[in-house]
Amino acid sequence: MEDVNLLSSAAVLRAIFDEKKDIYDVLKEFIMSSINSRNLKSFNSTELLQFIEEDFNFRLPEAIVKSCLKKRLVKEQLLTRQYGSYNTTSLSTNNTQFQEDFERSRCEYDDVITKLNAFCSKSGLKDINLRELEDCFERSLTRPDLSNKYSQCIAKFIVAFQHESGFTEKLRKIEEGLILYTGIRYSPDLSTLGCWKGSLTVFLDTEHLFNAVGYNGSLYKTLFDDFYNLTNEVNRSKKSGKIELKYFEETDREIESFFYSAINIVEKKASIDPSKTAMKNICNGCTSRSDVITKKAIFQDKLSKLKITKESNTDYYSNSKTNVESTSILESLCDELKETTVSEEQVSSVLKVFTKVNYLRNGSSKLSIDKVACIFLTESWLPQRIAFSDHVFDGNGSIPYATNIEFLTEKLWFKLHKGFGGSAQIPASFDPVIRAKLTLSNEVCKAISNIYRSLKDDFDLGNVSTETVARIHYEINKAPSKPEDISIDSISMSEAFLNDDYIEKVICEKNHLELEVIEGRKAKEELRKMKIREEKSRRIKYRNGANAVYLLSIIFFITLCSLPIAAAFYVATQSDTALSIFMAVFAIGCVIIPFWKKGDINKICHRWTKNYYRNAIRKYTQP
Known part of the structure; x- marks a missing residue:
């Protein structure tokens, strides 16, 4: 089997687990496939481990493979064991169902990768290396805490395709298969599945304490509740060991500092970081220092009810062998992280926590998860990055000093042999979309x-x-x-x-908008002035016309009043005396003068003038 990807193998592992339910029966199928594909007649366990890795990309503990060979293939007389070697006897070569499952899984995986490649190309990524993209996709599912070149695009791809028929189911098979695989890899003895033997102390960081009470939102609360319910299941069993939830002195100081910052924000001495959901939830509804102090008391009371307590002070440096804060390790880690903005002080703070964990473990990390004594649970990328660094992590089945809640939930789920079928409520952290x-x-x-x-x-x-x-x-x-x-x-x-360049982009947009506003205001002001000038010019024109109308109206009435007087002179005869003509004109004047004195004629002239002016304005303003 050439070019086999771990993810497609994990999907097959998940499919066979549905049929077999027993881990040894599942592993038996993979072992038989490797033996049959090579037509092996004799081999040892070390060679078989290499074949399984070549065929399925599985890196399994040798003890697990030996147990499977002994408890299944030798016991069923499919193999015989002699002088450390295994010899085939009546091993069947008919594994058609396994091959069909494997090919179906490969096709489903190839379909996902093809769509992912197309999505990344459409998103604007150039010169995509398909092999590199596959590797990043695998790391995104196996180590989601570590970002890689394509991690953002892969996450967007999963969210964008979540409602496509069958897509989420394909990813879920891969995810659940990986949970089974990592569970096997970190379990030196599969016979203990179903119960928690030892005692484990889980030290929670600040964010997980906030998750426990819902300060970071509903989804983080759900993730913590899934983990918490599994720990309760362990603690309820009389045959099992115990799991305690605690936090270190450093975490307690962080909490004190966090609530002190909340007081400053409420008192308007500082502003709130919009990325801090917990801070926003703490400050919401608070108007004074006492409100924040009350919320802090409620927070501590909730932790107490969840039986999450502070670790008592201990001399963690009494055993020099468990100290991981050497100068050489610090310098090596700082050099490894030089491409980031992490300071030496931040790295040193993480190593202090790891020294405490290693002290409580008594230096023993190559144990199963239920016997490792303690672990630091965090969602911060730096402790997780350092925890898997070669400078502090042994590998080869060792449990890291720190991990995230998804890792520990998976290990609890596998260790308790919960499975995926039936009515089992699958933890939210197993959902690839989430x-x-x-x-x-x-x-x-x-x-x-x-x-x-x-x-x-x-x-x-x-x-x-x-x-x-x-x-x-x-x-x-x-x-x-x-x-x-x-x-x-x-x-x-x-x-x-x-x-x-988000800030620069916003500033440029703001400056551009401001320039547009200034130019717009100038244009509006110029337009306003032009309208005023035009309006003034029109009004002068209409006013001159109105004055002419008024003058013509006066002339009209003067002419009208002069006509009776002219008529009196016109009808006068030679027999009329000057006195009679004067009296006639005087009589006419007595009739006309009252109209002038009362202003009736002037009112009429003004009315005509106003009507002209209004009609002129109305005619202009009509569309």
Whole structure:
């Protein structure tokens, strides 16, 4: 079998598990396939491990493979064991069903990769290396805590295709198969499945304490509840060991600092980082210092009810062999992380926590998860990155000093032999769509936090205005920072915040808009002045016309009043005396003069003038 990918093998593992239910029976199918494909007659366990890795990309503990050979193939007389070698006897070569399952899984996997490649190309990625893309896709499912070149695009792809028929089911098979595979890999003895033998102390970081009470949103609360319910199942069993939930002194100081910051925000001495969902939930509804203190007391009471307690002080440096804070390790890690913005102080803080974990483990990490004594549970990328670094992690089945909640939930689920069929309620962290949303929301939160810090620094230096700060704050507050807010529609919005030049882009847009506004105002002002000039010119024209109308009206009435007087002179005869003519004119004047004195004629002239002016204006304004 050439070019076999771990993910397609994991899907086959999941499919066979549905049929067989027993882990040894499942492994038996893979072992028989490797033996038959090579027509092996004799081999040892080390050679078989190599064949299985070549065929299925599975790296299994030798003890597990030996147990399977002994308890299944030798016991069923399919193999015989002699001098450390295994010899085939009546091993059947008819494994048609297995081959069909494997080919179907390969086809489903190839279909997913083809769609992923097309999606990445459509998203604008250039020069995509298909092999590199496959490797990144595998790492996104096996180690979602580590980002890679294509991690954002892969997460967007999963969210975008989540409603396509059969797509999520294909991914779920792969995911659940990986859970089974990693469970086998980290379990040196499969005979103990179904019960938790040892005692484990899980040290929670600050974010998980907030998740426990719902401060980081409903989805993170669900993830914690799934994990918490499994720990309760262990603790309820009288035959099992115990799992305790605690937190270190460092975490307690972080909580104190967090609530102190909340007080400053409520008292308007500081602003809130929009990426901090827990901080927003704490500050919401608080108007004074006492409100925040009350919320802190409620928070601590909830932790107490969940039986999450603070670790008592211990001298963690009394055993020098468990100290992982050597200068050489610190320098090596800083050199390994030099491409990031991580400081030496941050790396040192992580190593202090790891020293505590290693001390409580008494230096023993090559044990099963239920016997490793303690582990640090965190969602922060830095502790997880360092935990798997070659400088502090032995590998080869060792349990890392720190892990995330998905890893520990998977190990609990496998160790308790919960399975995936029937009425079992599958933890939300097993859902590949939810994991993709977590990846995207984490990336958005980191981007928003970086934007917030850069904006604060620029504002303090006077490089940005208050208006720009307000505009960016308004935009980033709308960002889908919680995983439950991530959807197909919100992906495009989140892309804006993932650009490194977001602040510069917003400032450029603001300056461009301001320039457009200034130019628009100038144009409006010029247009207003032109309209005023035109209006003034028209009104002068209409006013002159009105004056002419008024003058003509006066002339008209003067002429009209003069006609009776002219008529009196016209009808006068030679027999009329000058006195009689004067009296006639005087009589006519007595009739006309009252009209002038009362102003009736003047009113009529003004009315005609106004009517002319109004009609002229109305005629102009009509469309």
